[in-house]
Amino acid sequence: MPRVTGIRVVRSPIHGYGVVALRDFADGEAIAEVDGVTWREGENVDDRYSLRIEDGVYFDMVDQTRFINHSCAPNTWVEVGVTDEGQAWATVIALRPIAAGEELSYDYAFPANLAEPCRCGAANCRGLIIDEDHLVPVAGGSASR
Numbered sequence: 001m002p003r004v005t006g007i008r009v010v011r012s013p014i015h016g017y018g019v020v021a022l023r024d025f026a027d028g029e030a031i032a033e034v035d036g037v038t039w040r041e042g043e044n045v046d047d048r049y050s051l052r053i054e055d056g057v058y059f060d061m062v063d064q065t066r067f068i069n070h071s072c073a074p075n076t077w078v079e080v081g082v083t084d085e086g087q088a089w090a091t092v093i094a095l096r097p098i099a100a101g102e103e104l105s106y107d108y109a110f111p112a113n114l115a116e117p118c119r120c121g122a123a124n125c126r127g128l129i130i131d132e133d134h135l136v137p138v139a140g141g142s143a144s145r
Contacts, residue, residue: 004032007032008064009067013103019068025094026097029094034091038087053080058088069120070108071120072118075094075096077093110131116128
């Protein structure tokens with residue numbers, strides 16, 4: 001697995017393994033240029049650590065960033081795209097200042113059909129790993145946000 005400087009994989013209180021910052025990161029700073037493999041819908045691959053880049057195009061993360069956990073109150077976001085040559089790319093970017101030792105997280109924003117229980121523990125936890133836009137009103141009220 002290629003090494004990314006400035007981060008480390010550790011056991012996580014959120015879920016399984018996670019990634020912590022080894023140094024401080026500023027708001028908007030690129031934390032990692034993700035190393036990965038582009039694949040397309042219909043290919044037979046293990047998609048457990050893949051990012052959806054655009055319709056039919058995915059990026060299997062093959063470095064430590066694959067262990068960044070979901071949070072409903074994330075401290076990073078992932079910028080993604082496709083090169084002119086058709087290769088996917090991704091960069092993990094700080095949403096706010098991050099202190100050394102802090103666990104990194106981003107909002108996985110799963111579509112409703114892939115939602116699963118959330119264990120992030122954030123005060124604003126949605127209870128599911130799901131895109132906020134896919135939340136629906138419950139029992140005559142509105143979904144918590």
